[in-house]
Amino acid sequence: MGPADRPGGAVLDAVLFDMDGTLVDSERVWGIALTELAVHAGGTLSETARLAMVGTSMALSMQIFRDDLGQPDRPEAPDVTWLTDRVFELFGDGLVWRPGAAELLLAVRAAGIPTALVTSTGRRLAEVALKTIGAENFDAVVCGDEVDKPKPDPEPYLRAAELLGVDITRCVAIEDSPSGTASALAAGAAVLAVPAELELPPTVGVHLRSSLVGVDLPFLAALLSR
Incomplete structure (x- = not known):
C-alpha cells in the first residue's frame, strides 16, 4: 500500500x-528510578514534582528534582549518571x-x-x-x-x-x-x-x-x- x-x-x-x-x-519506570534516587539523596520525591518531569528534558527534570528535595546546589552530573544507569537496568527487564x-x-x-x-x-x-x-x-x-x-x-x-x-x-x-x-x-x-x-x-x-x-x-x- x-x-x-x-x-x-x-x-x-x-x-x-x-x-x-x-x-x-516507561514513565512508570522513570518514576521508580527517580523515587529511588531521591532516597539515595536523603530525601523524598513529591508526586507533584514527579508529574512535572513528565515529557521534559533531563536538565529540566534534574532542576525540578533538586528544587523538590530542597538541594538546589546538588551536583547534577552524578545524579544523571546514577539515574541513567538505574533506568538502563529497568529498561533491560523489558517494557x-x-x-x-x-x-x-x-x-x-x-x-x-x-x-x-x-x-x-x-x-x-x-x-x-x-x-x-x-x-x-x-x-x-x-x-x-x-x-x-x-x-x-x-x-x-x-x-x-x-x-x-x-x-x-x-x-x-x-x-x-x-x-x-x-x-x-x-x-x-x-x-x-x-x-x-x-x-x-x-x-x-x-x-x-x-x-x-x-x-x-x-x-x-x-x-x-x-
Whole structure:
C-alpha cells in the first residue's frame, strides 16, 4: 500500500511517535528510578514534582528534582549518571506497550508510511527501549541528547521531518505530555495526544483520545484536514 490519502488528495507523509508514555509504559519506570534516587539523596520525591518531569528534558527534570528535595546546589552530573544507569537496568527487564500502540505502529509500517521516534530520552536508553519496540520500525530516531533545544521546543520534530525528507505539516505526531504536544504543535505537525500520567486540557490543534486502541490510518490522515 502507499501513503494514506486525505480529502483533497494530499497525503500523510509520516507518523512521528513519542516514546515514554506514548508507545511504552516507561514513565512508570522513570518514576521508580527517580523515587529511588531521591532516597539515595536523603530525601523524598513529591508526586507533584514527579508529574512535572513528565515529557521534559533531563536538565529540566534534574532542576525540578533538586528544587523538590530542597538541594538546589546538588551536583547534577552524578545524579544523571546514577539515574541513567538505574533506568538502563529497568529498561533491560523489558517494557510494556501502551494499549493500541503496537497495533498502530505495525499498521503504519505495513502501509509503507515513514516513521520516526522522537523522544526526550537519551540515545543510550532509547537503544535499550528499541529492543522492545523494534529499531526496524523506525526510519529515523531523534533523542533528547541529540538536539540543541529539546521539547517543548519544536527542534526535535523539525529534525525528524528533515531526516525523513518530509513536510512536517503533512505529518501526524503522537504524544502524551504537555511538553511533547507543545513541541509538535510548534513544529507544525498535526497532533494526536493520548494522556498517560498527566491530564491534558483541550488545546486548539491537538486531538485528544483516551488510548490508541482503534486508531487506524484513515483516522490519522483525517487529522491533517482538521
